[in-house]
Amino acid sequence: MKKVSFAEFGGPEVLQLIDAEEPQAGPGQIRIAVRAAGVNPVDWRIREGQVLGAHPIELPSGVGLDAAGVVDEVGEDVEGIAVGDHVFGEGASTYAEFAVLSAWARMPEGLSFEEAAGYPSVVETALRILREVGVRSGQTLLVSGAAGGVGSAVLQIARDRGITVIGTAGAANQDYLRSLGALATTYDKGWVERVRQLGRVDAALDLAGSGVIRELVELTGDPQKVISIADLAAPELGVRFSGAAGSVPAALAEAADLISRGKLHIPIEKSYTLAEAAAAHIASRTGHTRGRRVLVI
Known part of the structure; x- marks a missing residue:
């Protein structure tokens, strides 16, 4: 099978499309024929060697955590899923023609593989950080860098929970944020005062890493x-960094419910082939995403 791999930490040029043996599903796992794989910032952070504490790996290593596809092997002790089922979920080395998943859910009706691959990690992250920041119905949440995949999920989940959201993003994404129910403003000069004019901030999320932690602490x-x-x-400024995943199966189940109820939709900004994985990482690293980037197999 074809698989994206890297043998050393570094820039996108270390990614190679190689021939590899197909993985096998172990106990509690399933294998899928991958139809699409999600591209997440953590993918290039792992490739660069930034997050080895949270994601220890051995080189050479595959790439990717999220995927959607067709079940073609079911491991021991797995119930309720069968060969041929369409699923989305999280696993390892998902930038490949076949991948093993350790957490999954059935794809909601009407969702394409391409769309489904964009949900797992971002919805788990959105649900986790909303829980950790402790924002409640009737309160106001500020989201810095709100137009990407996690931001798109946060805005819609928060709206479903009765939370008011103020979102910052580039000028081109203001209408997009408003379409998701947020009060929107740009993150250029004067943004802190513009946020104050929009309302009192009870809690805040930094999704972009653009050096605004001091301002978020000031606002909250x-x-x-x-x-x-x-x-x-x-x-270093007393703010929690959230990196460890919570219950992925529970998050996938909630994602499927939100999608089925029409409460969550994350658009695909751009699709790439496996051979274009490096280009996908370059684009992801620049930020300014509206929705998700995926690889289509």
């Missing part, structure tokens, strides 16, 4: 009311 009045998933230096 408490570093414990701020969570970052993108600024590794956040703890």
Whole structure:
């Protein structure tokens, strides 16, 4: 099978499309014929060697955590799923023609493989950080870098929970944020004052790692009311960095429910082939995403 791999840490040029043996599903796992794989910032952070504490790997290594596809092998002790079922979920080395998943859910009706591959990690992350920041119905949440995959999920889940969201993003994404129910403003000069004019901020999320932790603490009045998933230096200012996944099966089940109820939709900004994985990483690293990037197999 074809698989994207890297033998050393470094830039996107270390990614190679190689021939590899097909993986086998172990106990509690399934194998899928991958139809699409999600591209996440953590993928290039792992490739660069940034997050070895949270994601220890041995080189050479495959790439990718998220995928959607057709079940073609079911491991021992797995019930309720069969060969031929369409699923989306999380596993390892998903930038490949076949991948093993350790957490999955059936794809909701009407969802394409391409769309489904964009949900697993971002929805798990969105649900986790909303829980960790402790924002409740009737309160206001500020989301810095709100137009990407996690931001898109946060805005819609928060709206479903009765939380008001103020989102910052580039000028081109203002209407997109408003379409997801957020109060929107740009993140250029004067953004802190513009946020104040939009309302009192009870909690804040840093999704972009753009050096705004001090301002988020200032706006909330408490570093414990701020969570970052993108600024590794956040703890130096008393802000929690959230990197460890919670219950992925529970998150996938909630994602499927939200999608089925029409409460969650994350658009695909661009699709790539396996051979274009490096280009996908370059684009992901620049930010300014509206929705998700995926590889289509």
